[in-house]
Amino acid sequence: MRAPGIGYAGRMDLVVSDLSVARGGLPVLAGVSLRLAPGRALVLRGPNGIGKTTLLRTIAGLQPPLAGTIEGAEERVAYAGHADGIKPTLTVSENLAFWASVFGTEGIDPALAAYQLEPLAWRAAGTLSAGQKRRLGLARLLVTGRPVWVLDEPTVSLDAEAVGWFARAVQGHLAGGGSALMATHIDLGLEAEVLELSGHRAVLPDLDDFDGAFA
Numbered sequence: 001m002r003a004p005g006i007g008y009a010g011r012m013d014l015v016v017s018d019l020s021v022a023r024g025g026l027p028v029l030a031g032v033s034l035r036l037a038p039g040r041a042l043v044l045r046g047p048n049g050i051g052k053t054t055l056l057r058t059i060a061g062l063q064p065p066l067a068g069t070i071e072g073a074e075e076r077v078a079y080a081g082h083a084d085g086i087k088p089t090l091t092v093s094e095n096l097a098f099w100a101s102v103f104g105t106e107g108i109d110p111a112l113a114a115y116q117l118e119p120l121a122w123r124a125a126g127t128l129s130a131g132q133k134r135r136l137g138l139a140r141l142l143v144t145g146r147p148v149w150v151l152d153e154p155t156v157s158l159d160a161e162a163v164g165w166f167a168r169a170v171q172g173h174l175a176g177g178g179s180a181l182m183a184t185h186i187d188l189g190l191e192a193e194v195l196e197l198s199g200h201r202a203v204l205p206d207l208d209d210f211d212g213a214f215a
């Protein structure tokens, strides 16, 4: 079994074509296309509410698209969103061991070390601070063994030092042939392409013309 983070077999691009996504039943973004090759990072930009979270959740397979296609994501994506996916009654080590077993990888020590979680290894995750929980949620990515990281505001609650650990973890992931698609407002000092979403705001149905739909 492959240890996490040491090269990824089967190099494949993530390809999103003409994607439309909806939140609460209403379309928010339309016509989004992107390609993410192994070793590359892509940052989504756009104002609050444009639909970055919705787009990332759709690409991660957590909700269906309204239209368009996503290739190279299934079984290859590890998603880290606002809810950290942490089991509060398990310790930090047990959380990582649990996720390693779910994803069929071995060894949690590199993940603990990457986010300096060793001193917290035996603490129940529910007792961690917000930033410590976020570190655990990001460490989880390292034990998934998944090549495509889909990250929604990954640095929220992190202090400057932990942001540096995160940037290093992403760099290592990219160097090992992984890729990262993320929504973030901060500059991580990574070489990344930027996709501005402002031009993809979906046009809402004209409610004044509602009756017309039945004509």
Ligand SMILES: Nc1ncnc2c1ncn2[C@@H]1O[C@H](COP(=O)(O)OP(=O)(O)OP(=O)(O)O)[C@@H](O)[C@H]1O
Pocket (backbone or CB within 6 Å): 023, 024, 025, 028, 046, 047, 048, 049, 050, 051, 052, 053, 054, 055
């Ligand atoms: N549960 C919900 N029901 C209905 N609409 C929602 C719901 N959650 C979010 N929305 C709306 O969907 C749109 C897209 O939200 P989304 O969270 O994807 O944006 P975002 O670009 O990630 O925003 P931010 O930068 O503030 O995190 C917004 O207009 C938001 O108000």
